Amino acid sequence: MPVADVDTARRCVGGFIKGDRMIDLSVGSSLFQLIPCYKGFKDITILEVNNGCIEDMEKWVKGEANSYDWAHAIDVLAELEGCSDVSSWKVMENDLRSRVTCISKCDLSLKNPTEPNVLEQVDCIINLYVLGSCCxxxxxxxxxxxxxxxxxxxxxxxxxxxxxxxxxxxxxxEKFNILDFEKEDLLKILEDGGYRVEHIEVTEKKSSADFVTYDNVFVVCAVKVSEC
Known part of the structure; x- marks a missing residue:
């Protein structure tokens, strides 16, 4: 998802995210989805599906000179918030780094996706595009x-x-598959999986990027109400 499309997520999640521990499982070595909400959590685990992304994230956490610079994401979010002052990015970046306590491999085809490691259950999971791209x-x-x-x-x-x-x-x-499905499919999957949907927002594609094809972006905030 192009960074500009994060506006939908930013507006939706504010009233729903709370707790001490969070997992982020997002496509690629992305950070922009964490910037609007990371301050709500003391402990952040980043899960990745491939070793290359793990290496990229570890470089960023260590503050290595060749790690990816996410300052441009702050520019976009500051513009969305109507704020021109982005000078505090380095402070925010270091604060976010300090809250990342674990970076680990993840395989969603396993009952325990972090096998052989067993993680303590968390208060919030952010999943940005991973499910659609691996199914x-x-x-x-x-x-x-x-x-x-x-x-x-x-x-x-x-x-x-x-x-x-x-x-x-x-x-x-090189082309990679993304699952083609609809809102009704997603709502049934969530209900069957023990979730109560608190909010869903669907917007038309705003980005002109041609490296990914989709008609609509969706953001769902759902509460886990039962074990599947």
Whole structure:
């Protein structure tokens, strides 16, 4: 999801995110989705699906000179908030770094996605585009959502961001599948998975980026009310 599209998530999640511990499981070595909400959590675990992203995140946490610079995301968020002062980015970056206590590999096809490690359940999970990009069928999406849910406490909040009517994304001219599904499919998956949807917002694609195809961006805030 291009950084500018984070406006939808930013406006939706403010009243729902709370707790001490959070997991972020997002596509690529992304940080911009954490910037609006990280201050609500003392302990942040970042899960990645491949080793390259783990290495990138570890470089950033260590503050290495060749780590990715996310200052441009602050520029976008400051503009969305109507604020021109972005001089505090380094302070925010160091604060965010200090709250990241774990970076680990994740495989959503496993009942325990962090196997062999067993993580303490958290108060909130943010999932940015990962589920749609690693599933080929609705049943597979449901299974992997349920596996991810084992990491979330009862009463915890799931922030799920993805795309409807998607097809593929490209990396170095190589195409990768994105699940094509609709709002009704997602709502049923969440209900069957033990979630109560508190808020859902669907917006038309705003970005002109051609490396990813989708018609709509969705943001769901859902509370885990039962074990699947």
């Amino acid at each position: 080929k069928t609705i049943d597979d999406y449901s299974l992997k959502l349920n596996n991810m849910s084992t990491l979330l406490k009862l009463g915890g909040c799931l922030i799920l961001v993805g795309g409807f009517h998607a097809s593929y994304y490209t990396v170095n001219d």
